[in-house]
Amino acid sequence: MGMTRFITGIFSSLMLYRIGRKPQALISSVGVGLSFIALGSYIHSKSPPSVIPVVCYVSTVMFATLGYYTIPLLIMYELYPLQVRGLLGGITVSLLNFMIFGVNKLYPYLRNLIGIANITLCFGTSSLLGSIYLYFYLPETKGLTLQEIEEYFNDRRATLVSQRHVIAAQLSQGSSSRNVDRNATKSQDMKKQKSENKSENKSENKSDQDKSDVLQLRKKKKDRQSEGSTSASKDERE
Template sequence: MSPSVFTLFSSIGCLISGYVADWLGRRVTIVACQAPICIGWLCTGFSKRRAITGIGSGMALAPPRIYCSEISLPNMRGVIGACSSLSVSIGIAIQAGLGKYLNWPVICYICSFYTVTNFICFLFLPETPFFMLKTKSLDEARAALAHFRARDYDLDKEIDQMRKFKEANDIRKISARERLSLLFKPSAYKPFTMVVVYIFISQIAGTSGVPIWAVEMLTIAKSSVDVDTGNFLMCLTRLVINCLTVILIFKTGRKPLAHVSALGVAVISLVIAIYTSIHKEPSLAPQILFMIYMAFASIGYYLIPFLIASEIYPLQVRGILGGFTVSVTGILMFGCLILTPYLLDSLGLTYMMVIFGLMSLLGVAYIYVFVPETKDLTLQEIEDYYNKRIPALVSQRRLQTLQDIGARRNKTDINVVERKSI
């Protein structure tokens, strides 16, 4: 029950951090959330209560992703955004590894000390240029942007785009009532609904239940590998694949990875179901199959919904919607973590994996129809699309590049024709 309590209370922290991120800023929220995490780890070390840690961790989930999306160039936003999930995987793998050699209170004290170092380091973070654009002047937004760009970078061009975006969308510091009214506009609730449904499908495909209840599932599947070692290997698989995904997302974009993840989870879940229904003797195969499951889940399900959420939500309520998203995720995870052992007892591992596989097949269709591709798009272009100011999600920079290449080719062809005619 403890992981479920942690997950449930993290939803409360997400709601708090979402509002604070839009009110006081992304940087302030990232710094402030270290306090409850530190206190929570200490309390967890002294007892078995995880509520405070859950609240603090919930507060820390959304703001870093928003921060990364708002400081990145369009072509690097996916890579930098993927590093958030990579960091989570590193933390999970480290804790799983330490758990084999240290007792739980010692691990909690180490984590508490780590949050203190985070607090000190995060004090030196500059605020994001988009938050400064919303709450301060254009000059202050420019100063913030300069922290994240090279010295020879053309700041004027990007600032001019931000100025036009600010004027077109009436970007300014708004009241709580205005912020509430913005939540009910199509540009806010449509992308929010799309992301939440995507996350819901990922949860009922087992992406939380499998890693949390891995020891029990490996035992039922008759894995010949020590179950604690097997659990660590699954965490390590997630880490390795996340490292690979950081590279892949730079080349492929979001949607292809999302499709591969959903289809892969569907197929491997059904393979596990077939295997467990036929083979009853101890074997290495269950360990390998569950590691493959974690690999496919790590490519997209653990990454893409939250990366897209940090990109497509409107600037004025990005913090609140980001907090809502992670909060809903926490509630869904809580339900799945509670439900998974009951499914194991009542249906058995075989039929439970069949359900996971079928739900992931549903995810393949959903991603194809509803999930947008945001690679190389600026945050302004994405928001303009959802505000119906542009007809399609097309990168103007990429379009201009293609037009320039076409113009150069035409000019070259004309020169060749002229030389031949002479």
């Protein structure tokens, strides 16, 4: 159990920076709930001894370490205002310890009263109901500064979105628009260059045609002159 909690704790710390607080808390609550329900159902079925209860218990510890044991304290100190963060944090941790003490003291009496299988099913059901509450009411604070979180809860910020992410999105949007403008300018330049090349080719073809016409006129003129000279020489001979 100790090794499972140690490895899962390291993995949980890495996941906090990847997927955020809310998805990780939902994975933890749903995983714990399903593991407890599977364990309680197996105990109710009175099946022969197998490895299934061990797997269910280890998965319960793993999912609980993934979120239940780590995220509440982190979220607590992120959401409390700066002025009363220390005081409220101490009160909350004290209440948490009192609740853990009460659950541990009541567990033997509840086990004798309703049975270990029913207690396990109650734990699983409570965890699944808690996941519904987390889905609707747990704020996502990944990537936010403490000032941004406090401004949101003081109604000075419309959405719980990091200003750095907004600026980065604006910069990326600006760069993309600049790239579009550059591409449009390049396409216009290419079209202009093509039209200029076409006009130059047309002018060159026209000049070549004019040159050929001039050469043909000169040739015709020379032919006429040669014909005139031959006719004049014939007349002189006659």
